[in-house]
Amino acid sequence: MQAPAMSESIQVVPNMTDPQIQAASAPAAPVPVRRTRPAWQRWARDAVRALALPILSLVLFCGLWHALASQLKFGSQSLPTPVEVGAQVVKLVQDHIAARARHAAATAEWRVQFAKAEQEYAGQLSLAELEQALPRPVAEQTIADWILTSLYTVFTGFIIATAIGVPLGIICGLSNPVWQLCNPLVQLFKPVSPLAWLPMVAILVGAAVSSDSGISKSWLTAGIVVAVCSVWPTLINTANGVANVERDYLNVAKVLNLGFFTKVVRIILPASLPAIFTGMRLSLGIGWMVLIAAEMLSQNPGLGKFIWDMYQSSNDATLAMIAATILIIGVIGFALDRTMIGVQRLVARGAPATVR
Amino acid sequence: MSHMKFLEIINVGKSFPGKDGPNEVLAGVSLEIRKGEAISIIGHSGCGKSTLLTLIAGLELPTTGAVCFKEREIEKPGPERAVVFQNHSLLPWRTVLQNVLLAVDAVFPGQSRAERRDRAERWLVKVGLKDHMQKYPHQISGGMKQRTGIARALSMDPEVLLLDEPFGALDALTRANLQDEVLRLHHEEHLTVVMVTHDIDEAVLISDRIVMMRVGPRAGIGRILDVPFARPRDRLALMQADDFAHIRADCVKFLYAQHGTRVA
Numbered sequence: 009m010q011a012p013a014m015s016e017s018i019q020v021v022p023n024m025t026d027p028q029i030q031a032a033s034a035p036a037a038p039v040p041v042r043r044t045r046p047a048w049q050r051w052a053r054d055a056v057r058a059l060a061l062p063i064l065s066l067v068l069f070c071g072l073w074h075a076l077a078s079q080l081k082f083g084s085q086s087l088p089t090p091v092e093v094g095a096q097v098v099k100l101v102q103d104h105i106a107a108r109a110r111h112a113a114a115t116a117e118w119r120v121q122f123a124k125a126e127q128e129y130a131g132q133l134s135l136a137e138l139e140q141a142l143p144r145p146v147a148e149q150t151i152a153d154w155i156l157t158s159l160y161t162v163f164t165g166f167i168i169a170t171a172i173g174v175p176l177g178i179i180c181g182l183s184n185p186v187w188q189l190c191n192p193l194v195q196l197f198k199p200v201s202p203l204a205w206l207p208m209v210a211i212l213v214g215a216a217v218s219s220d221s222g223i224s225k226s227w228l229t230a231g232i233v234v235a236v237c238s239v240w241p242t243l244i245n246t247a248n249g250v251a252n253v254e255r256d257y258l259n260v261a262k263v264l265n266l267g268f269f270t271k272v273v274r275i276i277l278p279a280s281l282p283a284i285f286t287g288m289r290l291s292l293g294i295g296w297m298v299l300i301a302a303e304m305l306s307q308n309p310g311l312g313k314f315i316w317d318m319y320q321s322s323n324d325a326t327l328a329m330i331a332a333t334i335l336i337i338g339v340i341g342f343a344l345d346r347t348m349i350g351v352q353r354l355v356a357r358g359a360p361a362t363v364r
Numbered sequence: 365m366s367h368m369k370f371l372e373i374i375n376v377g378k379s380f381p382g383k384d385g386p387n388e389v390l391a392g393v394s395l396e397i398r399k400g401e402a403i404s405i406i407g408h409s410g411c412g413k414s415t416l417l418t419l420i421a422g423l424e425l426p427t428t429g430a431v432c433f434k435e436r437e438i439e440k441p442g443p444e445r446a447v448v449f450q451n452h453s454l455l456p457w458r459t460v461l462q463n464v465l466l467a468v469d470a471v472f473p474g475q476s477r478a479e480r481r482d483r484a485e486r487w488l489v490k491v492g493l494k495d496h497m498q499k500y501p502h503q504i505s506g507g508m509k510q511r512t513g514i515a516r517a518l519s520m521d522p523e524v525l526l527l528d529e530p531f532g533a534l535d536a537l538t539r540a541n542l543q544d545e546v547l548r549l550h551h552e553e554h555l556t557v558v559m560v561t562h563d564i565d566e567a568v569l570i571s572d573r574i575v576m577m578r579v580g581p582r583a584g585i586g587r588i589l590d591v592p593f594a595r596p597r598d599r600l601a602l603m604q605a606d607d608f609a610h611i612r613a614d615c616v617k618f619l620y621a622q623h624g625t626r627v628a
């Protein structure tokens with residue numbers, strides 16, 4: 009959904025009943041007076057219009073939430089209030105800053121000691137042996153690491169899904185028999201929950217990837233589960249887009265006697281690009297949802313595992329921390345979606361994009 | 365060579381599969397078109413004018429009979445028979461120039477990139493789009509889109525230009541400009557033009573013969589009217605000629621008789 013103010017045109021039409029304008033345009037030179045506002049004013053008005061309603065909705069939501077949270081009691085637990093959750097978000101950021109500072113200090117100290125040891129044991133120990141004896145301090149994991157891990161994992165899955173979904177979708181869209189062949193399988197696997205896929209994927213990944221290969225099994229497992237669960241919209245939208253290219257465009261290809269390959273590259277693909285990107289956007293949205301579940305089960309050290317760890321180590325702030333993480337997950341999901349819409353608009357240059 | 369038939373429609377019938385049996389749209393259509401001739405096809409909507417044009421283009425094959433170009437049966441579209449579509453059919457993700465290049469690249473793959481670009485630009489200049497080559501279709505007017513469509517068709521170096529109600533969606537002034545353009549191109553480029561239209565004035569202005577089709581199903585040619593005005597033609601002089609009014613009245617009478625009280 010898009011705020012209506014974004015697309016609204018803001019041209020100011022000269023008002024012909026305004027006596028001042030009539031007087032100005034009556035004699036020889038009928039110059040239409042355009043009372044267009046300065047650009048920054050229009051920009052500011054657009055920004056206010058685009059932001060006002062979302063902000064209002066957030067404020068209302070927080071008010072309602074606060075009222076509920078302070079009223080409802082679930083035995084010994086109660087819902088965290090917006091303020092408590094906000095405090096946890098702040099704490100996550102502060103923890104991150106503090107952890108990075110500690111790491112920087114520890115690393116600096118380690119450098120000094122390492123240099124000393126290097127002199128002391130010069131000729132006796134190799135650098136590698138020294139590093140083993142005096143290991144470089146490891147940074148503590150913070151919210152930034154969890155977010156990066158989650159993004160890295162979701163994009164792994166998204167790229168796999170796109171790499172499979174787009175080409176397969178093109179083939180399905182071009183050939184009705186192939187689509188008839190694939191469709192039952194698509195319908196069969198599309199509704200399967202990520203939680204159902206995960207154990208099987210985990211076992212197969214565990215068996216296929218050796219522990220000393222340097223590849224993280226939990227990352228690969230979560231990525232593959234994301235791919236399997238999110239490939240369907242890309243596949244279906246691509247197939248639909250390719251199958252429903254406008255007749256006019258196909259007639260152009262026919263009249264020009266374009267070869268099959270040229271037709272696909274020059275006409276069918278560009279014509280279905282908006283549909284393909286719509287599918288990819290839906291896939292990324294599903295992928296982000298699936299990812300959290302996949303990380304909980306596969307223990308991939310991202311936001312999902314963080315929530316799970318919070319849940320396991322229950323303390324007073326657990327609920328507030330989980331709620332804060334939910335907020336962060338929502339914000340990132342929203343940002344991903346907006347990014348994809350931006351890409352979609354770029355791709356649809358020329359053709360008026362219908363973005364929903 | 366000089367006795368070779370140029371474009372021949374020989375006893376053509378065309379049916380499409382329908383709900384209850386085949387839907388016979390055209391039946392027993394025969395017409396011979398000479399090189400350099402300009403032909404207009406008029407008739408009530410739905411009688412099969414577009415269908416006849418797609419048969420000449422080679423986009424569809426006749427169910428019975430044959431369409432021959434230079435005594436060879438037409439089996440598929442070819443660059444010697446270029447089509448200008450009613451709704452311009454420009455690819456919205458390509459600029460005006462790129463749209464024309466699509467045709468040039470397809471028809472002249474042996475030429476260098478520069479030569480092909482040159483050819484595309486030359487045609488765009490000829491139809492008056494010199495300053496709009498880099499624009500996208502959504503940035504130009506309906507008339508300019510049709511001009512692009514014409515440039516795209518002509519850039520293929522066709523011998524026959526097929527137009528299907530090309531200016532129907534344009535305002536009167538733009539339409540007049542484009543009619544003059546077609547008139548000029550027909551004369552200067554020695555083209556053979558076959559145009560479907562619902563505008564009688566347009567038919568009289570542009571063509572040497574007006575082919576009037578009976579209403580379907582099993583539609584065919586009802587009457588062929590000669591338009592004996594000298595070329596190059598001038599719109600204003602033509603409109604004032606007595607013959608213009610006569611020919612025009614003949615067309616209207618035919619269409620009127622075809623369809624009770626309705627006139628196209």
Ligand SMILES: Nc1ncnc2c1ncn2[C@@H]1O[C@H](COP(=O)(O)OP(=O)(O)O)[C@@H](O)[C@H]1O
Pocket residue numbers: 380381389407408409410411412413414415416
């Ligand atoms: N591809 C097609 N499939 C089925 N029926 C068609 C097809 N093309 C045209 N027709 C039918 O043929 C008839 C004539 O259509 P058309 O040639 O477009 O008429 P006109 O151009 O004279 O208005 C119509 O009844 C239409 O429904």
Ligand SMILES: [Mg+2]
Pocket residue numbers: 413414415528529
């Ligand atoms: Mg038609």
